[in-house]
Amino acid sequence: MSSDNERSSRPGDGPPEQLALIRETVRKAKVPRAKPRTWRGAALAQERPVARVVVNKGVLHLDQFFDYAVPEELDEAAQPGVRVRVRFGAGAHQVRDGRREGGRLIDGFIVERRDESDYSGPLAALAGVVSPEPVLSPGLLTLARAVADRYAGSLADVLQLAVPPRSARAESKPSPEPLPPPGAPEAGTWRRYGRGPAFLEALAGGGAPRAVWTALPGPHWAEELARAVAATLASGRGALVVVPDGRAAARVDDALTALLGQGRHAVLTAEAGPEKRYGQWLAVRRGSVRAVVGTRAAMFAPVQDLGFVAIWDDGDSSHSEPHAPLPHAREVLLLRAAHERCGFLLGGTSCTVEAAQLVETGWARPLAADREEVRRAAPLIRTVGDGELARDEAARAARLPSLAWQTVRDGLRTGPVLVQVPRRGYVPRLACERCRAPARCRHCSGPLEAPEERDLRCGWCARDATGWHCAECGGVRLRAQVVGARRTAEELGRAFPAVPVRTSGRDHVLDSVPDRPALVVSTPGAEPVAEGGYAAALLLDGWAMLGRPDLRAGEEALRRWTAAASLVRGQAEGGTVVVVAEPTLRPVQALVRWDPVGHAQRELAERAELGFPPVSRMASLTGRAEAVAEFLATASLPGDAEVLGPVPLPPVPAGRPRRAGDPPPAAQGGPRPGEQWERVLLRVPPGSGAALAAALKSAQAARLARTGGDPVRIRVDPPDIG
Template sequence: MSGDDRQGEGPDGGGPEQLALIRESVRQAKVPRAKPRTWRGAALAGELPVARVVVNKGVLHLDQFFDYAVPEELDEAARPGVRVRVRFGAGAHRVRGGRREGGRLIDGFVVERRAESDYSGPLAALAGVVSPEPVLGAELLGLARAVADRYAGSLADVLQLAVPPRNARAEAKPSPEPLPPPDPPEAGTWERYVNGPAFLGALASGGAPRAVWTALPGPHWAAELARAVAATLASGRGALVVVPDGRAAARVDTALTELLGDGRHALLTADAGPEKRYREWLAVRRGSVRAVVGTRAAMFAPVRDLGLVVIWDDGDSSHSEPHAPQPHAREVLLLRAAHAACAFLVGGTGCTVEAAQLVATGWALPLAASRETVRAAAPLVRTIGDGELARDGAARAARLPSLAWQAVRDGLRSGPVLVQVPRRGYVPRLACERCRTPARCGQCAGPLEAPREGELWCGWCGREESGRWHCAECGGFRLRAQIVGARRTAEELGRAFPAVPVRTSGRDHVLDSVPGRPALVVSTPGAEPVAEGGYAAALLLDGWAMLGRPDLRAGEEALRRWTHAGSLVRGQSEGGVVVVVAEPTLRPVQALVRWDPVGHARRELSERAELGFPPVSRMAAVTGPVDAVAPFLASAELPPDAEVLGPVPLPVAPPLGDGARARARRPGDPPPGEPWERALVRVPPGSGAALAAALKAARAGWGARGARGARGARGAQGSGGSAEPTADVAAVRVRIDPPDIG
């Protein structure tokens, strides 16, 4: 996203458009406004008898406010921001002349109390107030509206992400009294960065600096984040820190408690449970707590007097919300920084292309250490390429090159050794030993896997390969591993070093930390535990598996995972060594050797600028059933400078057979067994808002037609008629700024 996009986008209004707006305003002024006083014989509120409500109905063609009459008994409780129950339809109308929809009770929020309604007809009354606790303030409502517009989504969907579900017991407990601002903290390890003390000083004095922070390797990043939060609190303002997972949140939580004590910050993670999390959220909403640390959902935390927003490791996929409208935490925090005019900090041991663009456009300044300091803090990185592997007899026999074996042996003399493996399991992918053709299931053509030694299963349908497998290309009967998983690697290392304990950390069982004693720790990317005193060495195996992915971000993501693992290793001055098994001439490998993620991100940014890829441009992915994407795009009034790429077919997701182990599916994935296609729509900087508005309007139009078609079909069933189907086009999905365009 460009800097111009963040300042607000939209087509410039011309003369005819302005004249049409004036005529519409005159027409609405002639419509008599309703001034309800009674409803079905019940008295209504004497003052401000109309409540404007946002209903919990995320369809785009109903993305607007609705007016309801306020009964006299609900006058005091129905304040702006409270949760209410309304009967949607059967008397509920749109703000400016609408039709009735349905009639069932649904949830909503009161956003405003008014003396009269813009709608001239009768209004339905509020069915009840769920809770008198005001949970939706004007600032949060404005942020949710901005996020919905940016991502071509509905306000109701964003509010479901922003406001947690109600817990009555948590609401009944009073929040503690707010504590006075703390004293400004000392710079501490921020002294290692060129402008670190100045950054803290600007926060403590009430300033709003914006920085891209390249953190040094080591365990100090959590304490440094805590000092940035403490400096903001010292100025009388609030702070918000968003991290990718609960383990990182726990580290920042511990650092804040050690620096400031208890009661000054809230921890918002899913591990806390619904009651505790809602209680913490209420303490923030009521102003009892001014600092928040949490995972993705905390990006909407209603912090009072917001002075600083921080996102750590913004390249982690956990920051991308899987539910509609699928916002990214970094972009939401950028919107908050712009709306609240507060400080912004994006940090990590790596650097994303989006962060590099913030510096390139001048929107943020770099915050990094000198090269001498980086070389002292980073471990020594050595590489093993294809040539070395081909000449290394130990690598061919045991998958552990001689250099890696020597690094493990030397590291185990002084501490634990980390081994990063790209895949979990035993042998995740298999191929014919003779012709290297991937091994496929005879029933659904899915990839065959070996979850355990002696077993052979299909990774799609879960069917066990009971008969003797043979290759369909050459007729061979022997299999070889394309990728060896973490479990098989742990077995091999255990045999190579029989006197050393071997521990594994992965999706099924993630270790938070390990002792500083000699041990082998085999981990998948992102699950690496922290070692007391740091790891003595690290092996980064099968680098080609990460670099070879057909994805625009493959190199960036591989470097991010490598620097994350390498930052857990002791510095070069303490003898720390990292061995990466990947071709040394590749750009991400060279960036790791130099420990220069910023330089890699800058070069990636320059190449994407030449090709017109994000973040230099804004892009939307439009997916849907075959022969539905093209009509949808044809109906959308795209900006004149929009470029449509595709549509192209997507891989067909395998059907889930009876008794199969269900393959993990993400929201937005095509239904199993159905052919779908995808098109990419690209616009230059400055047209992102127009693109989002056009796609949202098209989805709303097709959604309304689908609703009318469904009602027509129900009516036609009783009369013997038929209705034109619109379900295929209505099923089209839109995602702004898709993370994967490979």
């Protein structure tokens, strides 16, 4: 029998007050009661009450995630990937009398929800959810971070490029149901390339082939890209094609529609307008559409289950984003191909040194036609040197030698003739007739002009230049250095009065011209497509493009020439191209042989000897001399980094258009009047590019965190190092 002591020690045997106390103690020990979470008296979310947010603030020293509390009323809408409004800035996390004050409202994205915060202080709460649409996926966030790190930029800047502005009307419209995968397409004109059918079969079979494609001249490239997209869709995966401009996007759009029908692809270009473009982007994000064609902004398109990325004409400057952190579409697609393990195609009628490097390193395989196919598709290329032009007095006055005149006459019998001029406009720039040195103003070194019937004057300071003589050779006679498209059109109109003359340039770009005799004068990149192809083409003032002080001058001239010549009928149909340039120069010979790959390979070999990109990685620093020197002193550059410079940057004269590589205007943090800026180039060998970008980003972030410092502009992979 138990004692009274033992009976009283059992639960349930004591007084009622004691039993109640014991039960309450046990209940509290088993289920700890959490403190109620509140902010400004309102309850917070019970599960994962912390939202990690990337704010829309592109400065480097704030390139990190920030934690915010999630109010209970926003719990359901505040999911990862949605747009939110948060208070940010001075006082955003200060607490006074139980209230958080200060900070201004800015946009951001939730990247994750968490149970706890790494921040030890009180958290400000989300101010609101802009939209419940999850526009920032984990894959897009990973890509944006990789791009920011490669270009020494901030994640917020990349996200501004990757996620288009919101349109509430577009979000309210439901996206269509996705269509089932189409069947694998026929090879079609891909049979002209030795490995073309095998490339399509690999895509259709779910593979990830990588190729550098040297496309044959002619109109078939858009259809061939469409067949590669169709092959990828047949495997149940998505595809992305990036082209340089809206006209090229329209050609691929038409080819995809003809091959697959409506509703299987989206077109992302600026011409569509904000609402339509955002609606197309949402259809891609929601999985309603699995194929995308667009300009450079489409490089971030959130294609689901991406299986293939392609870029057309990667040497075009339109692929280089002008906003921070200045990424190039080719490099972004290379990152996507590596991260998402998808197929990759870099195509064009020409070949850049970056494309040649991809083949040389074995990362991609060449995809090209044999020489017999090239001879059938390419027009006949004929050259005219400046020597012949100088001997022909009548031709020199109009910049057209006898061969060019005859080619125009013969071509106009059967169709339109294309005339490519290196610049738009009317006013010619002048050079010494004897040594070809540019004619410069003695006061400001600006270019001299002779507009219409006026006297010689400076194009920058407008001073008259009477009594000019060449500082190089003492010559006193001038020649037109580059005559614009409008003046060329007038000259040709007088020479061929019965033939219509049309111009295409920046102010008015023609998409196409009919298959009728006409003269079409165009600047590079604005050439319209002729129905049935041009009968002939003239490439004028080639020496002006080749003589630019640019590392890529030869490559760029050849790219522009091949692009124009590709619009001309094949040699078997009588197509002829005359290029007015020194015949012995390497780019001219590459055009005559139609061998852009060989030219790119030789350029790559020379750059490897000199340590120039893409064999090395480079970055440029520009700013005031003291600021650049201070930046270099504080930056922890890689041990194998080489510092080139500094060199002074000439000021941009008033009235002269800004060019790539110029300092920004004073209103954007550039040099003030009378202030001298300098540029330093940093070069590292292969394998150290990531370390260089990280060092520059860290130094810039530390510099921006300190107030009052002069700006130093950073550009990774600058296009203008020559």
